[in-house]
Amino acid sequence: MPILDELKAAIAKRLPELDVVIGWGKGFDALHHTPVFITSEADLDKLVLGPLSVQNLATYLTRYPKTKKIGVVVKGCDSRSVVQLLQEKLINRENVVVFGFPCEGVVDLEKVKRAFEDQGMEAARVSEASFQGDRCTLTSGGKAGSLPMADLWADKCNRCQYHDAVISDEFVGQRLERKAEDAYADVAAFEAKPLAERQAFWQEQMSRCIRCYACRNACPLCVCRDQCIAQTREPNWVSQRTGVEEKFMFQMIHASHLAGRCTECGECERACPVGIPILLLKRKNNKEILELFDYRAGIDPEAKPPLLAFKVEEEKINERGW
Amino acid sequence: MSKELRIIGFLCNWCSYGGADTAGVGRFTQPTDLRIVRLPCSGRIDPLFVLKTLTGGADGVLVSGCHPRDCHYSEGNFYARRRLEMVKRFLPVIGIDPGRFEYTWVSASEGQRWQTVVRGFTEQVHALGPIQRFGKDAAAMAAQLAASHA
Known part of the structure; x- marks a missing residue:
């Protein structure tokens, strides 16, 4: 089962006890993901996951009253923010459900933009983006271009020591157990x-x-x-x-x-x-x-x-x- | 010594301020570059005091409190020590010489030591010269750098 489906299943299982689950959804174009707030099973279809899921959703945790039951999907780095918020008692452990997954990394959108503009493509009009293996393929204005992922990862991902969430209630997929030097x-x-x-x-x-x-x-x-x-x-x-x-x-x-x-x-x-x-x-x-x-x-x-x-x-x- | 510079001292009320007073009463001559701000405790010092003072145009900042274990409030200077060490180490990354900031401990009876501290620190700041203010003369600075690279 792909990780996204596993994640949806995990969220569906916990959703009845939660007021909202925060995850990523499709953004305004193919190159962007945006936070989505899932309150019902029907919303689960909006969920996406991948190298474009750049936002740290832990930011939203402190914007709700402490008494709300919130689920949050986290990358490894985001999970550290959750831990820090817990340490500072800014959120209640029993009111937060953390969904972790093995994160391969996210792209730096500025790098993507620059790299594809160097190829003469318009990064502002991307109609299709796919990430397969170690290649990233974009379609923009009828033209397609492909670049190695190695050039596009965000700097923080190249030195990442926490691919797997350090804290999680539900963990989907296989842990990567990988560590870069920093x-x-x-x-x-x-x-x-x-x-x-x-x-x-x-x-x-x-x-x-x-x-x-x-x-x-x-x-x-x-x-x-x-x-x-x-x-x-x-x-x-x-x-x-x-x-x-x-x-x-x-x-x-x-x-x-x-x-x-x-x-x-x-x-x-x-x-x-x-x-x-x-x-x-x-x-x-x-x-x-x-x-x-x-x-x-x-x-x-x-x-x-x-x-x-x-x-x-x-x-x-x-x-x-x- | 060259033209007077502006050095700001943040002193705790109980030890160092008293120490500076003792130095005055004992008529120990000191350079006059230092302006003193009296605070209840070195633990009162927000690291931002130091950063704001240095970016605001002061050429040096001196912090002085009670010796460790001698704090009037028992542990204020222990917390201060960790914070001040962090500021001192932070300064190089924003392009300010860490020698423009020092923190030390002087007790109320150490008038002689206060004189040594003020003399030493003033000398150290004079060796570095007036500070290049952030946001001021940006054009001149850029030109100077460009020239040094050419």
């Missing part, structure tokens, strides 16, 4: 550049920011919503003034508030309409958290987050000599 090489490469160049990089990137806060809204762990300190007047962390420094201040707030919490699902970066690589800031913090406290967020719901704890004698923090 030594934070991208962070190290960026930090090998001279300081002035790093600052100029953010200056250039942030100048494109339109302050839409899509990064915040897509983030499963940005749970303050309307109480976000980026929008309060007192204290006025980010002012109404235009300017790169104001835009960048928000990114520093986002990164600081996610230190020790970020599960690197990459939603901030994916949701960014102007393609600013903001996940890099969060990965930098995660790299340091891993080094200092040997901790990864979103693995164990019972773990104590390192920045909410301390040791009288820290093992790895070097008290500065003066």
Whole structure:
């Protein structure tokens, strides 16, 4: 039985006890999936699954009252967000049913767009998309083009260590049991550049920011919503003034508030309409958290987050000599 | 020493602020680049204070609190230590020299030590020079970089 059918069967089994199940459905064109909210058996036909299921559906969990019974379909990376939300007691374990499946990875739509545009195709008018084996085939405006999947996977999938959901009530299909290496090489490469160049990089990137806060809204762990300190007047962390420094201040707030919490699902970066690589800031913090406290967020719901704890004698923090 | 720079100090009320006072009463000469903000505890310090201050134009930030195990509130500085270490390590990725930020512990009786800390840190910041402000003179900076690559 294909995984999608197994998933539908699993959801159908649990649906009577749930208010809603969140999964992916067909989007506005063949190249996009969009979240669907399943409330009845009839809705199950809308469900799809594949390399286009890019959204992290765990983001929706905190938008419902804690008392609602919610089912959610998760990729490996999304399941870590669920674990983190559980750890912070933002959702109730007994009110959430997690559907896991072996995730082969998702594509980076920007990469797809660029690669097919290089072949002279219009990525905005895709009428058919198929992913078979290690090839991706698109039809657009009567023309068909094919590309190797290896060039299209999202960066986070190339270094993925959690293909199988780390937490699940229903798991369909065979676990992949695969693990890539992630030594934070991208962070190290960026930090090998001279300081002035790093600052100029953010200056250039942030100048494109339109302050839409899509990064915040897509983030499963940005749970303050309307109480976000980026929008309060007192204290006025980010002012109404235009300017790169104001835009960048928000990114520093986002990164600081996610230190020790970020599960690197990459939603901030994916949701960014102007393609600013903001996940890099969060990965930098995660790299340091891993080094200092040997901790990864979103693995164990019972773990104590390192920045909410301390040791009288820290093992790895070097008290500065003066 | 060259032209005065702007250094902001976040000091805890119970130890370091008292230590700075002791240094003043003892008439230990110190450089005058440092402006002090008094806080109830080093645990009060939000890492964003440091980031906002540095991107807002300060050339350096110094945080000082009670020695570990000496916190007036028992454990404020233990939490602070982890957070401040994280900020210190975060600075390089946004293109700010980590030497512009230091955190240390000075008790109320250590006037002499306060003088050493202020002197040392001021010297360190002067060696780095005035900060390149984020969002200011972007065009000039880009041109300078382009020239250095050519």
